[in-house]
Amino acid sequence: MDMNNLEVGPAHQFRIDSGRLQHNLMALSQFGKSQSGGINRSLGSQADLASRQWITHYWQQMGLQVEADPIANIWGLDPNNTSTLKPIVIGSHNDSVPEGGMFDGALGVLMATEVMQTILEAKVDLKHPLKVISLTGEEPNPYQISTLGSKVLTGIVTKNDLMKLHHLETGEPLSKAINRLGGNFDKIDQINYFNNSLAAFIECHIEQGARLDIKKEPAAAVDRITGIYRELVTIKGEANHAGTTMMSCRKDALIATSEIDLALKGILSKYTDDSVVGTLGFLEVKPNAANIIPGETIFNLDIRSGDFDQVQDVVKQLDAVFKTLESQGFQISREVILNQKPKNMDAEIIAVIKSTLKAESGTNAVLTSMAGHDAANMGRIGRTGMIFVRSIGGKSHCSDEFSRIEDIEVACNVYLQTILELDKELN
Secondary structure, three states: OOHHHOOOOOOOOOOOOHHHHHHHHHHHOOOOEOOOOOEOOOOOOHHHHHHHHHHHHHHHHOOOEEEEOOOOOEEEEOOOOOOOOOOEEEEEEOOOOOOEOOOOOHHHHHHHHHHHHHHHHOOOOOOOOEEEEEEOOOOOOOOOOOOHHHHHHOOOOOHHHHOOOEOOOOOOEHHHHHHHOOOOHHHHHHOOOOOOOEEEEEEEEEOOOOHHHHHOOOEEEEEEEOEEEEEEEEEEOOOOEOOOOOHHHOOOHHHHHHHHHHHHHHHHOOOOOOOOEEEEEEEEEEOOOOOEOOOEEEEEEEEEEOOHHHHHHHHHHHHHHHHHHHHOOOEEEEEEEEEEOOEEOOHHHHHHHHHHHHHHHOOOOEEEEOOOOHHHHHOOOEEEEEEEEOOHHHOOOOOOOOOOHHHHHHHHHHHHHHHHHHHHHOO
16 A cells, blocks of 8 residues: 555545434443433443443344354454455444443444444445454453453453452452353453454544544544553551641651652653643542541552653653652552553554545544553554544543534544545555
8 A cells, every 4th residue: 555645535425324323322322321421331230231232233233243252342244245354343342431421432333333334235345354343341440450352352361360350349250240241251262363363453432632622623543542551559658646746747648649649740741742641540548537647548650651761751750759758758569550552553544544534524633542442452463543533622431521423423434434445455
């Protein structure tokens, strides 16, 4: 493929049905919807199961052959396409964070569904098999593992790795939850995907940030998925009486934690690149009483950038801050729980997305994803690309999450045209 001279025009005879897509989005949003309007569809929940049943039924009504693999990823394929070429796979995830929005993940599954349905209705004869997928457990969940379906699919984790995982509240083993959802936990290690087993995987997702909204642009190609570094940190000071302990005699673990948070903000403020960010979250304070000086804190430290040298530089500067606190008598434990380098998307796929986006909207924005996605893992088994949809106000992981149907329609037609073009160009 000559990326320098690539020009793709919209095939106007093939257009998605935005009304149908909007209707399906509203239908799927009813599963796990709370009174406040948030979506609660965490891995293994009843709402997760119900949404899976809805997706399965809808795909079957389209005429697709639908099956769940051992980790309960749901696959749909056209049984009439008998090509022996590697498949093009499209989709995202159907689960949500607690009180999340109706677009995160679900929109990507339904846009892939709409692309497949449009191709089937238009009787387009594709060279490659086209498969839709709804991936299992992309979001963090009480079983303590995210991007679960794509991690298993691409060999990042094995059955043995997952045997020890249980629901934090109910104690249910992950193995039992996977079987409830239609998977077969005992056969996880028999999943036979391997390097370059896919012609391509394309995921469409809301941006979840405000960059497209600020520019008033409907969609973007994604050039890479951010690197994520995460620690679980424990700081131990001394619990003591809040009234009788002089300020000069205190070892307040919460104040020490606040110093880390402020130091992180100061370090990050020196970067001109807005794609390097950091967060101190998941904070527990012990003993957490009104009249006791905090003696211990436990928190997550999260640092992200598309340039992993920046992540390592931030960590190095924080090391000095932690060392200073230790010299003041605090006991500090730091456990690295995630050290994921940035994942570049495929250059040829980016070029096709940019060209189709230019033809559809007159824009060709390219962004780095500052959130993790299944596409980062799927790049291990085939060429991978992503399309972002504008998020109004940059809001996500909350009930206020919103994308306009006008922007969704543009992005979904870009999705469609990208698949048609890649089907011609890829081997």
